[in-house]
Amino acid sequence: MNNRVGVDESVEVNSNTTGSRTLYEHFRKRKFIWIISSIILIAVIIAVPTIIITGNNNEMEKASTVTEMLTTTEITTQITTSTTTTKSKQILPPVIINNNTKWKQNAVTVAGGNGQGSELNQLNWPVGIYVDDDDQSIYIVDSLNHRIVRWELDAKNGEIVAGGNERGKDIDQLDNPMDIILNKEKKYLIICDANNRRVMRWSRQNIDDQEILIPDIICWSLAIDNNGDLYIADMQSNLVRRFQQGDMVGIVVAGRHGTGNQLDQLDRPRSIFVDEYYSVYIADYFNNRVMKWLKxxxxxxxIAPGHASNENPNPLGSLISLTVDHMGNIYVSNWDNHQIMRWSPGAIEGTPVAGEKQSGSGSMQFMNPQDLSFDRQGNLYVVDKDNHRIQKFTIDLD
Structure with missing residues (x-):
């Protein structure tokens, strides 16, 4: 009996187990489907922003590519424009000046000319100039204003670039400056600060950056050679010295044997010029002559005046300043005839190239002409001291 009962109970147990297993399989499948659905849902949630971001990135990449293309085009255009501009400036070569060159006689006032004074449109006894072709400007030694002014061509006013702090001996002051040049790299102004017995160096970028370059020297004129060496006319010692960078003593290149009129002597060297072969031209003031010293x-x-005569014992007059052209012709200014004269090598007398004999304030006249210089195109600039102006004589190419 127990065996039957046991068998019957066993059958009932197996039946319940089968039902449970079926139910378990049902829930297991549903759980699996739920898991799969969840995974798909999560994948969709993750994928959609990724697609959006990817799309945005593609758009950004496209935009970046376009921007780079535009930027490259702009840079290329700028470089091309810059190159074209540079080339256009170099198309015009320097004019070769010779003994046949002429200048139009009606000069144009390019600085000053508004009476004697200290305003930025005025000058007060200008004595020296430096013509800077690269930035189309001139630097002017405005002596009795104790300053250096830079004047752009065609400008109505100048700007103070050195001094201008009244007369004095402080590091930021000048006292009756006499000459101005730029160093070879054109970063600094080199100034003859005559009454302070020194040569100053003044930064072009910072007017407050200055230093004493050479102390204890009565400087009257300056020049720079192709190597960047500085030449100084020392009026007190009657010498011309050459200074390399960092040198404060210098090497004598002209006038080694004291004051006098011999060929190895000078008497008040007032103006100097150095050519491409390092020859030094000197306006020997009290000897009324122009000397040339080879390296x-x-x-x-x-080399001038060459020969004096009974009719004209002093053909050069009171020699003030000089410059030299490509052919070795000398151009001088003097107090006596108020003209700019050209002396060819070996000539007995000079030829007037600018100004009338009669002094005055007209466009063809000077009153005490001082320094003179050429620009790259052969135009002549003259410091008209007592008219307190700078005159430009345009080269006559007709």
């Missing part, structure tokens, strides 16, 4: 020469040679 390493022990003495100089007289």
């Amino acid at each position: 390493y020469a022990a003495e100089g040679s007289i």
